[in-house]
Amino acid sequence: MAKIFCIANQKGGVGKTTTTVNLAAGLAKVGQRVLMVDLDPQGNATMGSGVDKRKLALSVYDVLLESATVREARVQSDKLAEAGCGYDILAANRELAGAEVEMVSLERREKRLKTALAEVDGDYDFVLIDCPPSLSMLTLNGLCCANGVIVPMQCEYFALEGLADLVNTIKQVHANLNKDLAIIGLLRVMFDPRITLQQQVSDQLKARFGDKVFDTVIPRNVRLAEAPSYGVPGVVFDPSSKGALAFVSFATEMVERIKKM
Secondary structure: OOEEEEEOOOOOOOOHHHHHHHHHHHHHHOOOOEEEEEOOOOOHHHHOOOOOHHHOOOOHHHHHOOOOOHHHHOEOOHHHHHOOOOOEEEOOOOHHHHHHHHHOOOOOOOOHHHHHHHOOHHHOOEEEEEOOOOOOHHHHHHHHHOOEEEEEEOOOHHHHHHHHHHHHHHHHHHHHOOOOOOEEEEEEEEEOOOOHHHHHHHHHHHHHHHHHEEEEEEEOOHHHHHHHHHOOOHHHHOOOOHHHHHHHHHHHHHHHHHHHO
């Protein structure tokens, strides 16, 4: 049975897509079967996984409108398979922006992704969903089918304010649409231990959220930033870089945490 996780944060620019594709690659590297779902119309997670969003025959848009199944729409990247980090991709492109309007009048509009993923439940160990940075119908579809939320965040004070908004959103979805939804953990990303402020915010997170804060810390790393321009996750682009090693460590921590749940 697949464990489904949204990578979400209502604040933009906090590394959601970088976290999604590198965690997917890291999990695949440690032997897990992974599906990555791109719910952002920008399609950055799609391109960052080695798939050209401009050449898609089918996408998550078709799945949400029930004109295709996940099995029909999912694709793979040869680059990732060759590197031993292959995972399935339910890709996105600009068409997905139109789904917001088209889904408003549809039945079960918040549960369409949940219904679609139920058909491939036995095919995967993990399903990772890259959500857009806003509380939209697309984000709601992700939250309604998830077992939990992974929150990537920078250790800055504005990030703490954004976290409060996200916690309130998760409480609302939990109360009304998905009783299983909870924050699985907070992932500190783009972390620079030389900056005193970041260390202070990190300490505040640990004091307030305890074991909800993942032990793994993702450092600020130029190789992770360069990887998307080559169409691969940092774990594949430079496996020996600090960022790549941190994400493989995070993948291992995720597997262990799920075993304990």
